[in-house]
Amino acid sequence: MSPRPDLLPALLGLFNFVLVVITATLLYLLFGPNLIDTYRNQPVAMEQNAYRPGSDDNTTEVGQDKVVDGIHLQTGLIYAEGFNIVRGTCTACHSAKLVTQNRATREGWMEMIRWMQAKQGLWDLGDNEPIILSYLAANYAPQETGRRSNLQVDEIEWYILEMN
Ligand code: HEC
Structure with missing residues (x-):
């Protein structure tokens, strides 16, 4: 059974939203602390x-x-x-x-x-x-x-x- 065609835009929207959240989380985990260090331009701790x-x-x-x-x-x-x-x-x-x-x-x-x-x-x-x-x-x-x-x-x- 395939999803009702009128639901497709909503499903796509939800899918996009989840994708954006996952990407943002990954980017933050990878670069977040480094960016903050660079911004403060000083050794932390x-x-x-x-x-x-x-x-x-x-x-x-x-x-x-x-x-x-x-x-x-x-x-x-x-x-x-x-x-x-x-x-x-x-x-x-x-x-x-x-x-x-x-x-x-x-x-x-x-x-x-x-x-x-x-x-x-x-x-x-x-x-x-x-x-x-x-x-x-x-x-x-x-x-x-x-x-x-x-x-x-x-x-x-x-x-x-x-x-x-
Ligand atoms: C605005 C740029 C600039 C900044 C900032 C700067 N210097 Fe210099 N300094 C120079 C230049 C240009 C030379 C000459 C470099 C050369 O001879 O190759 C120099 C040379 C020196 C020398 C060698 C002097 C000699 O007699 O040979 C020392 C020591 C030095 N700087 C220490 C410092 C210290 C300590 C600070 C921080 C307070 C500082 N510099 C910040 C531009 C700067």
Whole structure:
């Protein structure tokens, strides 16, 4: 027995509707979370997953990004406070390598930023500037380059290492 001809349009409509719902669900399952990540343009679950020195597993999934031993693999940047802002700002024009290959004091970093602002079209960093400078000064400070002058015993300044 075939469906009554006058019901066919209704059946076709229902069939189309179900098809659209299934397609939409599949598309969402496949791409939805990725699109949301891309839109937010930042690693998700930063707080919950943040790198903790001394934890057993040094690989952390940050959204789709990986952080291994405190280094954000995609950029090579140290994954620390201010990372999101530095990544967002300092990889816009050039590779993060320019950042990671350099070492400077806070003043030195400030000079580089001023130079880029004067010559390379870097914009005013506003409230982000102190955050960026603190990140750079803390993670890419001059003493982290392997070579240093010999220690003069009476010049050693001891300090308490801050872990956060
Ligand atoms: C508006 C574009 C732009 C942005 C944004 C930008 N830079 Fe640059 N930067 C440049 C250009 C252009 C150069 C020169 C590149 C070259 O020499 O190949 C440069 C060079 C550098 C250098 C190398 C300087 C040297 O003495 O060789 C460092 C370090 C650097 N940038 C760090 C940063 C940091 C940190 C940030 C984030 C605050 C940043 N850049 C954001 C454009 C930019």
